[in-house]
Amino acid sequence: MSLKLKNKKIIISAGASGIGWTTTKECLKNGATVFICDVNKKFINKSKKHPLSNKKLFSYECDASHEKEVSNFFTKILKKTKKVDALINNVGIAGPTGTLEKLKSKDWEQTLKINVISHFYFSKLAIPMLKKNKGGSIINLSSTAGIHGFPLRSPYAASKWAVVGVTKTLAMELGKFKIRVNAICPGTIKGDRMNRVISAKAKFLKVPKKFVEKEYISMTSMNTWIYEEDIAKTCGYLISDDASRVSGQIISVDGNTFRMD
Numbered sequence: 001m002s003l004k005l006k007n008k009k010i011i012i013s014a015g016a017s018g019i020g021w022t023t024t025k026e027c028l029k030n031g032a033t034v035f036i037c038d039v040n041k042k043f044i045n046k047s048k049k050h051p052l053s054n055k056k057l058f059s060y061e062c063d064a065s066h067e068k069e070v071s072n073f074f075t076k077i078l079k080k081t082k083k084v085d086a087l088i089n090n091v092g093i094a095g096p097t098g099t100l101e102k103l104k105s106k107d108w109e110q111t112l113k114i115n116v117i118s119h120f121y122f123s124k125l126a127i128p129m130l131k132k133n134k135g136g137s138i139i140n141l142s143s144t145a146g147i148h149g150f151p152l153r154s155p156y157a158a159s160k161w162a163v164v165g166v167t168k169t170l171a172m173e174l175g176k177f178k179i180r181v182n183a184i185c186p187g188t189i190k191g192d193r194m195n196r197v198i199s200a201k202a203k204f205l206k207v208p209k210k211f212v213e214k215e216y217i218s219m220t221s222m223n224t225w226i227y228e229e230d231i232a233k234t235c236g237y238l239i240s241d242d243a244s245r246v247s248g249q250i251i252s253v254d255g256n257t258f259r260m261d
């Protein structure tokens with residue numbers, strides 16, 4: 001077994017399913033101790049029973065978009081450790097699908113609240129712990145929608161471009177503390193969330209789901225879906241000492257997505 005992340009302590013928001021959970025398992029397999037939160041109690045309970053969790057995984061229920069709940073999550077972490085090696089700002093929702101003039105303000109606000117402002121809550125509390133550690137890594141989950149325009153998903157695109165802006169800025173603010181800040185931009189991940197997104201787009205366009213699915217893949221040079229493991233492994237690399245001089249980078253893991261329409 002490779003132990004690339006041995007003794008590293010890692011915090012992951014929305015870590016109990018999807019990309020977050022696959023990344024949690026990758027970190028545990030590589031020897032790390034992981035602190036996750038998730039708004040979904042069922043997923044949290046399931047994570048606690050996983051064989052890999054054995055004294056190395058600490059899972060807590062928390063809504064990432066509520067500052068007080070995030071602060072309570074950190075209070076629990078601080079009882080176990082004062083220093084951390086990495087924070088993965090993974091939380092993010094797909095937001096609504098539709099042309100801008102038809103979208104509701106509350107959906108716009110909720111998308112920005114969860115995808116951008118919650119990252120601020122976590123980073124603000126993790127930075128002192130990373131400084132205490134004398135360095136470390138922050139990884140922000142953006143998206144190919146943080147690099148291209150994304151018709152019918154304007155709040156999501158706005159939120160993911162914002163994540164890129166924060167990443168570039170934080171990397172500059174924190175470089176002198178040996179804290180590296182990078183963003184990962186996943187392409188279309190095979191899984192539940194994209195099933196929901198594709199269903200919503202097919203419904204909006206009044207076309208079959210299969211048609212939308214094929215369209216998504218055709219937007220990548222490699223004609224491929226992306227898998228949660230691809231993102232988990234990139235996180236593992238960015239946290240590891242192999243990436244000790246990689247900072248301020250916006251890393252696409254997307255089979256080279258060249259359009260998103």
Ligand SMILES: NC(=O)c1ccc[n+]([C@@H]2O[C@H](COP(=O)([O-])OP(=O)(O)OC[C@H]3O[C@@H](n4cnc5c(N)ncnc54)[C@H](O)[C@@H]3O)[C@@H](O)[C@H]2O)c1
Binds near residue numbers: 017039
């Ligand atoms: N899935 C994709 O195709 C894709 C593509 C590009 C970028 N991303 C980004 O990657 C990240 C993870 O995506 P995913 O597909 O695994 O997500 P997902 O929709 O599968 O959700 C993962 C977890 O987030 C939790 N969650 C949702 N709202 C929360 C909140 N307010 N507080 C705490 N937990 C909350 C859910 O309970 C769930 O366990 C997101 O930032 C997403 O925007 C995903």
